[in-house]
Amino acid sequence: MKLADRFDRRFEHVSRDHGDAWSPPRSQAHRRGIDLARAASAVADLLDALGVDRGGESLAGTPDRVARAYAELLTPEPFDATTFANDEHYDELVVATSIPFSSLCEHHLLPFSGVAHVGYLPGERLLGLSKLARVVTHFSRRLQVQERLTTEIAHWLEETLHPRGVGVVLEAEHACMSLRGVRAAGSSTLTSALAGLVRDDPRTRAEFLSLVGRR
Ligand code: ZN
Numbered sequence: 001m002k003l004a005d006r007f008d009r010r011f012e013h014v015s016r017d018h019g020d021a022w023s024p025p026r027s028q029a030h031r032r033g034i035d036l037a038r039a040a041s042a043v044a045d046l047l048d049a050l051g052v053d054r055g056g057e058s059l060a061g062t063p064d065r066v067a068r069a070y071a072e073l074l075t076p077e078p079f080d081a082t083t084f085a086n087d088e089h090y091d092e093l094v095v096a097t098s099i100p101f102s103s104l105c106e107h108h109l110l111p112f113s114g115v116a117h118v119g120y121l122p123g124e125r126l127l128g129l130s131k132l133a134r135v136v137t138h139f140s141r142r143l144q145v146q147e148r149l150t151t152e153i154a155h156w157l158e159e160t161l162h163p164r165g166v167g168v169v170l171e172a173e174h175a176c177m178s179l180r181g182v183r184a185a186g187s188s189t190l191t192s193a194l195a196g197l198v199r200d201d202p203r204t205r206a207e208f209l210s211l212v213g214r215r
Pocket of ligand 1: 109
């Protein structure tokens, strides 16, 4: 069975519909290198096309700043995914809650941000606690949709740790929903990916959802 098929994905839009079609998770196309000069010139073209007068001093450096800002937002920080042997056979859930994150919606290039709750039921290996936050940040630094970000974090944990279960819940507000379109300010979108015993064992599932405040 393919790994992706083992996940129980629930995409629950708490608020009104996002308004964009969602395409299923796909492997990220190999990212080409960032050409800052070309990006800055494209931002200048965009501003011109939008009828913005770039004559003022304040806007002079904007194309360059925007290019560098997007380059930063789209460059994942490398991290060292050190794992440890679970020598003491810890067999309860390890959960990090309310990890703040922000990412860029690939439909509008606008940010979505919120919190991630990430947990796993250890098998043979444990992960350093700070790494749960690192992995969220890592997969946030690219063009994303919240659903794919959720499953990428879960898949990474599954493949890196081979745990007995994984649970990932993301709650986020999307600027493309709150600032424009339906202007549903304050609404949050909730996504989750549960696998293994976190999905299949009622007690573990209930415990995880209770720990992340979803039940
Ligand atoms: Zn969007």
